[in-house]
Amino acid sequence: MDSLNQWQPLSYDQKLGFVSEYGKDLLSLLNPRKEEMILDLGCGTGDLTYEISRSGAKVVGIDASAEMIGHAREKYPSLEFRIDDAQKFRLEPCCDAVFSNAALHWMKDAEGVARSVWNTLKPGGRFIAEFGGAGNVSTIVNAMTDVLTAEYGIHAAARNPWYFPSPGEYSSLLERQGFTVLVYYFERPTRLHDGQDGMLSWLGQFGDDFFHGLSPDEIREACIRIGEKVYGNLWRDGAIYADYKRLRIVAEKPDHHK
Numbered sequence: 001m002d003s004l005n006q007w008q009p010l011s012y013d014q015k016l017g018f019v020s021e022y023g024k025d026l027l028s029l030l031n032p033r034k035e036e037m038i039l040d041l042g043c044g045t046g047d048l049t050y051e052i053s054r055s056g057a058k059v060v061g062i063d064a065s066a067e068m069i070g071h072a073r074e075k076y077p078s079l080e081f082r083i084d085d086a087q088k089f090r091l092e093p094c095c096d097a098v099f100s101n102a103a104l105h106w107m108k109d110a111e112g113v114a115r116s117v118w119n120t121l122k123p124g125g126r127f128i129a130e131f132g133g134a135g136n137v138s139t140i141v142n143a144m145t146d147v148l149t150a151e152y153g154i155h156a157a158a159r160n161p162w163y164f165p166s167p168g169e170y171s172s173l174l175e176r177q178g179f180t181v182l183v184y185y186f187e188r189p190t191r192l193h194d195g196q197d198g199m200l201s202w203l204g205q206f207g208d209d210f211f212h213g214l215s216p217d218e219i220r221e222a223c224i225r226i227g228e229k230v231y232g233n234l235w236r237d238g239a240i241y242a243d244y245k246r247l248r249i250v251a252e253k254p255d256h257h258k
Contacts (some may be wrong), residue, residue, distance in 0.1 A: 018106045024051060026030060026101055029250060032057040032126045036096040039120060041113075041129075042085050046072030049079055052099065062089060063103075079211020087112035090121040098127045105132035110170070114177040124255030127174075133185050133247035134166040139203075143229035144210055147222055153213065161209040168248060179251040186248070189241040197225035198240040 027048065032038055034056030040049040045059030045068055050058045051070045053076075063069050064082040072081045083096070086100075087109040098117045148154040149218050165173070167185040173255050192198030203223045211219045229239075234240050 007184050011060045024048070024083070026047055026128065026130050026248070027051055028097075029248075030097060030099050032059075032097070037094055039091070039095045039098045041098055041100040041117070041235050042106070043072060043081065044068050044103070046079065046081060049081070050076050053079055057096075062086065068139075071097065083084065089116050089120070093120060093122055095120050096122060096125050098125070098129075100127075100129040100131070102131060104129055105135070105162050105164055108161075110163060110165065110173055110176075114174055114179075118177050118179070118253060121253045123253060125253045127179065127249060127251040129249040130165045130246055132162065133170075133245045135243075136164045136166050136245045137242055138160070139230055139233050139243075140199075140226070143226045144203075144207065146229060147225045148210060150219070151225065152222065154210070154213075156210055159212070164245075165247070167247060170249070174249070179253060182250040184248040184250075186246055187247050188244045189245045192240045192242055195239060196227070196231075199223065199230060202240075202242065203227075 030038070030052070032052050036055075036057040038052055038057045038059045039224070040052060040059060040061040043049045043063050044065075046061055046121035049059055049072065059079065061069075061072060061079065061081045063072070064083065064085050066083050069081045069083045072079075084104070087107050099109060104110070106115060121127065141156075145156040148156045157199035167183045171181045171183045192202050194201050200220075200223050203226065207223075211222065214222065230240065236245060
């Protein structure tokens with residue numbers, strides 16, 4: 001397993017490309033238009049930023065990970081990417097839309113995100129996003145908690161880096177900021193690559209926070225044990241299907257001059 005607590009862009013692209021693939025469906029809701037200014041929030045390695053740019057829109061991608069931004073700049077040198085914190089970024093109210101795929105559940109200061117998005121949108125601007133909702137990957141989280149508590153004495157819940165709100169919770173948060181909101185909540189079982197090793201790849205990319213203080217050998221053994229625990233519920237058709245539950249957001253900053 002690779003070193004802890006850093007994004008691994010090459011592995012992300014090679015083994016977790018489904019993140020961007022599912023995001024392409026979200027682009028139809030964004031419906032980017034020529035000359036619009038669009039911000040891709042939590043852009044990762046830039047694949048969806050590039051897809052947005054193909055519409056003729058002007059697009060900027062931001063991500064807190066220097067590794068991800070570095071890889072995005074290598075892949076798409078003609079596009080603008082910035083290292084920034086989506087929970088407290090500052091841009092002038094210049095954007096027609098803010099787009100975010102599979103990123104907001106890493107941002108526990110959800111009110112900070114909503115405020116930052118609001119401040120960067122023009123009146124009438126839209127916020128289109130999809131991320132993990134209540135119960136997302138609960139089978140995997142429960143298996144991690146069981147293994148790490150029983151075998152390593154780790155209080156896994158205290159290390160959980162994710163924010164998985166209910167539809168009502170997130171709608172209320174955005175409405176308090178001033179948005180008008182539509183929220184969709186749905187199950188999306190997601191096939192992981194690498195067959196029986198699919199859980200190892202997923203944990204290696206997304207589970208770093210849970211494994212602090214363990215040696216590489218201990219981490220690998222813990223991941224194998226976690227994989228064994230989830231097989232009964234998540235294994236089918238020769239692969240692990242992670243129990244994803246998603247929130248899809250269509251929100252608008254009202255234009256009082258309409």
